[in-house]
Amino acid sequence: MSKEVKVIGLGGIGSILINKLVRFVNHFSQSGSALNWDITLIDGDDFEVKNKERQEFLFMKNKATSKMEELNALVSESIKYAVPEYITNDNVAEAVREGDMIFLCVDNHRTRKIISEHARSLDNVIIISGGNDYTDGNVQIFIRENGKSLTPSLTDYHPEIQDPPDRLPTEMSCEELANSDPQLYFANLTAATIMCWMAYKVATTPLNEVEFCESYFDIVSMAVNSVKRQPRS
Amino acid sequence: MAYTKKELLDKTNAELRQMCKNLGITGMTKKRKDIIVDALLANQKADDKAKAAKASDTPQTVAPKTDAKKAAGPMQSMAYQMQSTLTKPSAKVGDKHTTTILVSCGANSGSFPVADRTISEVKGFLSEALNIPSFPDAVVNGKKVDDKYVLSSNDTLEFLKPAGRKG
Numbered sequence: 111m112s113k114e115v116k117v118i119g120l121g122g123i124g125s126i127l128i129n130k131l132v133r134f135v136n137h138f139s140q141s142g143s144a145l146n147w148d149i150t151l152i153d154g155d156d157f158e159v160k161n162k163e164r165q166e167f168l169f170m171k172n173k174a175t176s177k178m179e180e181l182n183a184l185v186s187e188s189i190k191y192a193v194p195e196y197i198t199n200d201n202v203a204e205a206v207r208e209g210d211m212i213f214l215c216v217d218n219h220r221t222r223k224i225i226s227e228h229a230r231s232l233d234n235v236i237i238i239s240g241g242n243d244y245t246d247g248n249v250q251i252f253i254r255e256n257g258k259s260l261t262p263s264l265t266d267y268h269p270e271i272q273d274p275p276d277r278l279p280t281e282m283s284c285e286e287l288a289n290s291d292p293q294l295y296f297a298n299l300t301a302a303t304i305m306c307w308m309a310y311k312v313a314t315t316p317l318n319e320v321e322f323c324e325s326y327f328d329i330v331s332m333a334v335n336s337v338k339r340q341p342r343s
Numbered sequence: 344m345a346y347t348k349k350e351l352l353d354k355t356n357a358e359l360r361q362m363c364k365n366l367g368i369t370g371m372t373k374k375r376k377d378i379i380v381d382a383l384l385a386n387q388k389a390d391d392k393a394k395a396a397k398a399s400d401t402p403q404t405v406a407p408k409t410d411a412k413k414a415a416g417p418m419q420s421m422a423y424q425m426q427s428t429l430t431k432p433s434a435k436v437g438d439k440h441t442t443t444i445l446v447s448c449g450a451n452s453g454s455f456p457v458a459d460r461t462i463s464e465v466k467g468f469l470s471e472a473l474n475i476p477s478f479p480d481a482v483v484n485g486k487k488v489d490d491k492y493v494l495s496s497n498d499t500l501e502f503l504k505p506a507g508r509k510g
């Protein structure tokens with residue numbers, strides 16, 4: 111079985127996540143698993159020096175392109191495509207397709223909403239979405255199998271994603287893009303780690319047995335809590 | 344003296360807070376009026392149960408009220424309720440059995456003796472302990488419920504926390 115894995119957003123969470131995910135995929139493929147994953151990276155942003163404390167890149171260029179070059183040199187040509195674009199309503203159908211497993215690591219709720227709503231229209235898709243504030247954050251998993259939602263969508267229990275207060279990167283000025291809120295590397299790292307746990311879970315468990323739909327973490331209280339919720343019709 | 348909800352709502356916040364102080368209900372100094380009223384009604388209900396249990400000498404016994412009053416902090420009236428309900432069918436008179444419910448908000452969670460409490464009451468009691476946001480939606484057993492929902496012993500309660508925005 112071939113599955114397309116796409117990492118959308120290669121900032122603080124995505125640039126850490128892909129370094130781990132590519133090794134897991136490679137290991138999985140070599141261990142005789144029936145699952146064969148192709149990886150695509152999607153991000154319209156360029157890596158800048160000011161982000162070097164949190165983001166793991168070798169080259170000063172588009173993040174998707176840079177990470178593909180870097181990891182293909184390290185881990186045997188695992189990444190097939192790099193798409194230097196942001197997700198919008200116009201290209202979401204091309205970016206997220208039937209059967210995809212999406213790792214969503216963007217920094218705005220509007221993109222999360224676009225992808226979640228599009229995923230609702232697909233029969234089979236998995237979205238693993240991570241986000242963080244300064245010292246805490248969460249990871250959600252939205253699973254559609256045979257036209258049915260097995261877990262809630264990203265918006266079902268999150269009105270702030272359903273009615274996002276922010277804008278897409280394509281709608282923001284250069285100044286707005288440059289003035290981003292400060293983030294903690296460890297918060298990005300924790301979100302990426304929990305996304306890896308979810309990747310392992312869906313790779314090794316029948317999808318209808320994935321019970322938890324969201325995990326929260328808090329670095330200050332040193333806590334992780336996973337919750338079960340029912341999808342809303 | 345037993346009050347109805349309307350009678351309590353007709354009182355001023357200062358009067359309600361003084362009543363809480365007299366009854367040993369703590370943690371209400373900065374709470375909204377509806378939460379204070381809910382706390383007073385819950386305390387009244389627990390009092391009634393205690394009297395009824397004492398009169399009938401059935402297994403639905405209640406811990407001595409004086410013990411509960413000594414407990415410090417906003418959890419005191421829940422500690423009282425914790426010891427008040429005997430739910431083991433095989434239990435004997437005088438046995439005590441604790442029923443706790445898993446309550447979470449974001450990464451914070453814990454088991455608390457909040458069976459028979461409304462969502463609104465629990466929100467008031469645990470807002471600081473679980474860092475519950477101002478107007479959270481509540482989810483019981485995976486489904487959204489309103490503030491008037493009364494928790495039962497097998498429920499799991501979650502107060503929804505907004506998703507992290509950055510990445």
